[in-house]
Amino acid sequence: MRKTHKFLLMVILATIIIIYNIFFYNEPNGFTIMLDPGHGGVESADKGAHKEGIDESDLNDKVTSILAKKLKRKGYKVLYSRKPYKEEEEVSLSKRTKRANEKMPDLFLSIHHDSGKKNNRGYTVYYSSYKHNLDSDDLYMTYGSEKYPFIREELNDDGNSSFYYEKDGEIKDSRGLSGFIIKDESPCKEAKQSKKAALSVGKSMSELDYIYGFKKKNHSVLVNDFRVLRDTNMPSILIECGFISNHEELENLQNKKNQNKLAQKILEGVNKYFNVRN
Numbered sequence: 058m059r060k061t062h063k064f065l066l067m068v069i070l071a072t073i074i075i076i077y078n079i080f081f082y083n084e085p086n087g088f089t090i091m092l093d094p095g096h097g098g099v100e101s102a103d104k105g106a107h108k109e110g111i112d113e114s115d116l117n118d119k120v121t122s123i124l125a126k127k128l129k130r131k132g133y134k135v136l137y138s139r140k141p142y143k144e145e146e147e148v149s150l151s152k153r154t155k156r157a158n159e160k161m162p163d164l165f166l167s168i169h170h171d172s173g174k175k176n177n178r179g180y181t182v183y184y185s186s187y188k189h190n191l192d193s194d195d196l197y198m199t200y201g202s203e204k205y206p207f208i209r210e211e212l213n214d215d216g217n218s219s220f221y222y223e224k225d226g227e228i229k230d231s232r233g234l235s236g237f238i239i240k241d242e243s244p245c246k247e248a249k250q251s252k253k254a255a256l257s258v259g260k261s262m263s264e265l266d267y268i269y270g271f272k273k274k275n276h277s278v279l280v281n282d283f284r285v286l287r288d289t290n291m292p293s294i295l296i297e298c299g300f301i302s303n304h305e306e307l308e309n310l311q312n313k314k315n316q317n318k319l320a321q322k323i324l325e326g327v328n329k330y331f332n333v334r335n
């Protein structure tokens with residue numbers, strides 16, 4: 058081979074490597090995130106809320122897959138509690154939390170879309186101060202403006218829980234009650250980290266231009282004991298991306314540009330939490 062040919066070949070090779078590095082290689086940043094697209098799976102599965110012909114789980118899958126791409130590009134290892142768009146059996150909440158607790162990602166991130174009164178609108182980021190498997194000290198139950206000492210949670214065979222609390226010196230169970238939340242007065246490290254992650258993502262999402270926070274315009278971060286938050290043994294957050302029961306908001310949430318903005322803001326909030334550069 059002539060010298061000039063050899064040189065040319067090397068230049069071409071180097072260019073290919075540089076292009077590959079720029080566009081395809083994502084240097085691992087050492088953090089693993091498990092994404093949890095709410096509901097969905099096979100045709101017969103629970104699809105979450107259903108409004109104007111749109112299934113919540115479809116929107117959850119869409120946002121999850123855009124977010125997954127962005128996370129991978131930043132070097133995160135992405136796992137799923139249920140793969141978006143992939144036909145498989147319905148993945149129960151127990152199975153989702155079991156998958157998370159087996160893999161122990163650095164963050165568990167659940168994606169949902171809300172449904173409620175017609176004029177409700179806005180996103181919410183949730184975390185739990187109560188971590189069922191990790192910390193049973195200083196637990197209490199809030200019910201409206203009431204507050205009761207919380208005794209224990211028992212997982213039933215059907216995958217649901219029974220909650221026991223103390224009222225007027227007696228142990229009661231929560232059957233028949235709804236809207237109560239179990240909280241922890243002295244949250245464990247994983248719960249504190251969950252709050253930190255939720256605040257970081259909530260703050261980043263407040264920069265979105267097509268949607269506001271649900272409870273407070275700029276700061277819709279709330280505590281709740283959702284199953285996937287209280288049963289996961291690592292920092293975990295759940296994002297309700299907006300209300301599909303609101304006609305205008307549903308249109309905004311279906312818009313591709315907005316979905317991309319949303320995933321970008323979630324990514325930036327996650328980056329901030331992990332101290333990864335945007």
Ligand SMILES: [Zn+2]
Nearest residue numbers: 095105169170
């Ligand atoms: Zn949902």
